[in-house]
Amino acid sequence: MDTTFTDPLVGKLLDGRYRVESRIARGGMATVYLALDIRLDRTVAVKVMHRSLAEDPSFVRRFIGEAKSVASLSHPNVVHVFDQGTDGDNVYLSMEYVPGRTLRDVLRDRGRLPAREALEVMIPVLAALGAAHQAGLVHRDVKPENVLLSDDGRVKVVDFGLARAIEATNQTRTGVMIGTIGYMSPEQVTSGATDARSDVYSAGIMLFELLTGRQPYEGETPMSVAYRHVHDTVPLPSALLPGSPVLLDTLVARATARDPAARPADATALLVAAVEAHRMLPRESGPAPSVPIAPPQGHALASASPAPANHTLVQPRTDLLTGPATDRRASPPAKARRRFRPVWFLAALAVVMMAGVGVTAWLSSQPTPLTVPKLVGENVTVATTKAQQLGFTVESGKEENDEKVPKGSVLRTEPTAGTQVTTENSRLLLIPSAGPKRIAVPNVVGISEAEARSKLAEAGLAVNAVKKQASETVPRGQVMRTSPAVGNLVKEGSKVGLIMSAGLLTPDFKGMPRDQADGAARSGGFVPEFVEQTDAAQPCTVIAQDPQPNAEIDKGAAIRLTLSQCNNPEWHWPWENNGENATDNGGVVSVMPNVLFKDIQAARGELQAAGFKVKIKKGLGRGRVLAQVPQAGQQVPPGTEATLWQ
Structure with missing residues (x-):
C-alpha cells in the first residue's frame, strides 16, 4: 500500500460520503484510495480519475454510462x-475493496506458474469475462494488473468498461491506442475494433505469460511490439519451456x-476448453524433470537403483572366474554342510511367507480412503474438477440462498471437508450458493393501505413508513407508489415505504375575487x-x-366559499382617498399587468x-397563475404588493 500522505485527497470526505484513509496505488488513468463509506459503515476502494480525464465532458458522459453497465454485472x-459520482473536479468510482495482490505482483515474485496453477487462475478470470460478454460488455484491457488475488484465495477482475470510457476522450483523437500493447489483439492495433474475441486474445497472451514467465513479444518500442502482434504468430509455450503440456499449447494457439x-467466440467458450484441459492434466503437470544420462552398456554398476546403504557392494572377483567350474561345485565347504536347515523349518517359513502374501493381498483389496477437500467458497466448476481428480463422484444439489457466499460458488459440501470416505462410497454433493436472497417488491399500486400491508407481508416484507401526497389521478386512500419502487429486489424482511394518495388538497381561495375563485375551483375539479x-x-x-386550505377532499366535492358583500360602495383600496386615485407620491400610479394563467415564475x-x-399563495399547485390581486388593469401605486395564486 502506498504510504504517501501528501496526497490532497487523503483525510478528505469525498462527495460527503467517502472518507479517504490512504492511497493504495496510482496508475496511468486513475488513483485508487482506501476509504470508509460513512453512510453504510464499510471499507471500499475509491478510484479517482486523473484531472486530464475528468475535465473532458465526453469522458465523463461515457464514464457514467459504463459505470452503470458494470454495476449491473x-x-x-x-x-x-x-x-x-463527481465531487468538484474529482470523477470517481466506489468499488469493492479486495485486500491482496495483483497477478502482476505474483508473476514478479515467482516468475511463472506451474500449468495446473496457471489454469486455476485463468478459469475464474475467464468466468468473469464470460459473464461480461453475455451481458454485452467487453473489457478491452485484460492483463495481470487488472486481476486481483485476494488474501482468502479469490480471483477478481477489475476495470471493466474503463477503456471504453477513455475511447470517448480527446486523448484517443491524437492517435493513442487504448489498451496495453503487450496484450492487444491484431484488430485492436490496426483498426481499434474490439469485441469479445479481442478479450479472448488478451487472455491467451496472459496464459502464455503465466506459463513462461514472459510475454511473447518484446521490442525496443511499443510500435515494434504492436507490429509483431499483427504480423507474427504467437509462439507455443513449449517453444520457450520444453516439456510444457501440449494441451496448453493448443489452448494458447486457439486463443x-x-x-x-x-478464436473461441467469447470467454465462455475459452472457459469450457480451459476447464477440460485442467481436467485432463496429470496431477503433477509442467515441464518434465531433467533425465539423467545412462552409463554406457557393459558397466558393472549400471543399476536402476543404488545398493542399500547398510550393505557392501561386492565387486566382481576375477579369481572366481578361473579354474574348472566342477571344482567349485563338487566340494562344498564342510562349514556349509553343518549349517543345513531341517525340512520342518523350511515348511514353517513357507507358511509364514504365504500368510504375508495373503495379508498383503487383503490390504490391497480394501477400498482406498479419500479425504473430502475444502471447497466452500470456490467456483462450482473449479471445485467439481478438483473433486473429480481426487476420485470423487460429484453431484450438484439445489442452489440455496446465502448472504455471504457469492452466487456460483460452493456453499457447502456433503460430507463436509475433512471427512474420510472410501472409493466405494465416494459420492460428494456440492450445494451451490444462489447468492443473497432477494424479493421483488410486489405491485401494490392502486389498492388500500390495509391491502398493501397484507400483500407485502405475504411476500416477506414489512411497511416502513406511510406518507401522503396529493394526486389528481389516484383516488384518495390508494397507494400511489412504493419506496423502493415496485419490482426492485430487496432483502427478505426489508421495510417498504408506502406513498398514499391524499386525493385533492383544497386550495387556499381566501382573498380571491369571485370570478377567479369560481374558475380556479372548477378547473381543479371542485364544485x-x-x-x-x-x-x-x-x-x-x-x-x-x-373545507379549510390543504384539507383532503375527493374530486367533484363541493366547496363552500363565503364572499364579502359584492355591492359595497363604502369600501376603498388602502391607497385611495374617498374614491379618488390620490396617492402619497404625488398622484403617480402604475397599471397592474395581466399575468393570469402564465407560468408562476415568469409572472x-x-x-x-x-x-x-x-x-405567492398555494392554489392547485400546477405552476400557473390561477388568480391575482389587484386584478389586471387596476391603477395602483408603484411598489404595491401583488398576490398570485398558483
Whole structure:
C-alpha cells in the first residue's frame, strides 16, 4: 500500500460520503484510495480519475454510462462497482475493496506458474469475462494488473468498461491506442475494433505469460511490439519451456489466432476448453524433470537403483572366474554342510511367507480412503474438477440462498471437508450458493393501505413508513407508489415505504375575487358554492372557505366559499382617498399587468420588473397563475404588493 500522505485527497470526505484513509496505488488513468463509506459503515476502494480525464465532458458522459453497465454485472469473480459520482473536479468510482495482490505482483515474485496453477487462475478470470460478454460488455484491457488475488484465495477482475470510457476522450483523437500493447489483439492495433474475441486474445497472451514467465513479444518500442502482434504468430509455450503440456499449447494457439474468426467466440467458450484441459492434466503437470544420462552398456554398476546403504557392494572377483567350474561345485565347504536347515523349518517359513502374501493381498483389496477437500467458497466448476481428480463422484444439489457466499460458488459440501470416505462410497454433493436472497417488491399500486400491508407481508416484507401526497389521478386512500419502487429486489424482511394518495388538497381561495375563485375551483375539479355576507373586505372576494386550505377532499366535492358583500360602495383600496386615485407620491400610479394563467415564475419576474412586490399563495399547485390581486388593469401605486395564486 502506498504510504504517501501528501496526497490532497487523503483525510478528505469525498462527495460527503467517502472518507479517504490512504492511497493504495496510482496508475496511468486513475488513483485508487482506501476509504470508509460513512453512510453504510464499510471499507471500499475509491478510484479517482486523473484531472486530464475528468475535465473532458465526453469522458465523463461515457464514464457514467459504463459505470452503470458494470454495476449491473453481478459475478463472484468481478470486482463489484457500488457507486459513481463527481465531487468538484474529482470523477470517481466506489468499488469493492479486495485486500491482496495483483497477478502482476505474483508473476514478479515467482516468475511463472506451474500449468495446473496457471489454469486455476485463468478459469475464474475467464468466468468473469464470460459473464461480461453475455451481458454485452467487453473489457478491452485484460492483463495481470487488472486481476486481483485476494488474501482468502479469490480471483477478481477489475476495470471493466474503463477503456471504453477513455475511447470517448480527446486523448484517443491524437492517435493513442487504448489498451496495453503487450496484450492487444491484431484488430485492436490496426483498426481499434474490439469485441469479445479481442478479450479472448488478451487472455491467451496472459496464459502464455503465466506459463513462461514472459510475454511473447518484446521490442525496443511499443510500435515494434504492436507490429509483431499483427504480423507474427504467437509462439507455443513449449517453444520457450520444453516439456510444457501440449494441451496448453493448443489452448494458447486457439486463443491467440491472428484471425478473430479462428478464436473461441467469447470467454465462455475459452472457459469450457480451459476447464477440460485442467481436467485432463496429470496431477503433477509442467515441464518434465531433467533425465539423467545412462552409463554406457557393459558397466558393472549400471543399476536402476543404488545398493542399500547398510550393505557392501561386492565387486566382481576375477579369481572366481578361473579354474574348472566342477571344482567349485563338487566340494562344498564342510562349514556349509553343518549349517543345513531341517525340512520342518523350511515348511514353517513357507507358511509364514504365504500368510504375508495373503495379508498383503487383503490390504490391497480394501477400498482406498479419500479425504473430502475444502471447497466452500470456490467456483462450482473449479471445485467439481478438483473433486473429480481426487476420485470423487460429484453431484450438484439445489442452489440455496446465502448472504455471504457469492452466487456460483460452493456453499457447502456433503460430507463436509475433512471427512474420510472410501472409493466405494465416494459420492460428494456440492450445494451451490444462489447468492443473497432477494424479493421483488410486489405491485401494490392502486389498492388500500390495509391491502398493501397484507400483500407485502405475504411476500416477506414489512411497511416502513406511510406518507401522503396529493394526486389528481389516484383516488384518495390508494397507494400511489412504493419506496423502493415496485419490482426492485430487496432483502427478505426489508421495510417498504408506502406513498398514499391524499386525493385533492383544497386550495387556499381566501382573498380571491369571485370570478377567479369560481374558475380556479372548477378547473381543479371542485364544485364552488358561494355565500355573501357583509364584511369590510374588498367587495366580492373570498373571506372564508369550507373545507379549510390543504384539507383532503375527493374530486367533484363541493366547496363552500363565503364572499364579502359584492355591492359595497363604502369600501376603498388602502391607497385611495374617498374614491379618488390620490396617492402619497404625488398622484403617480402604475397599471397592474395581466399575468393570469402564465407560468408562476415568469409572472413573478414580470411583476418584479415592473416594480411590484410579489406574494405567492398555494392554489392547485400546477405552476400557473390561477388568480391575482389587484386584478389586471387596476391603477395602483408603484411598489404595491401583488398576490398570485398558483
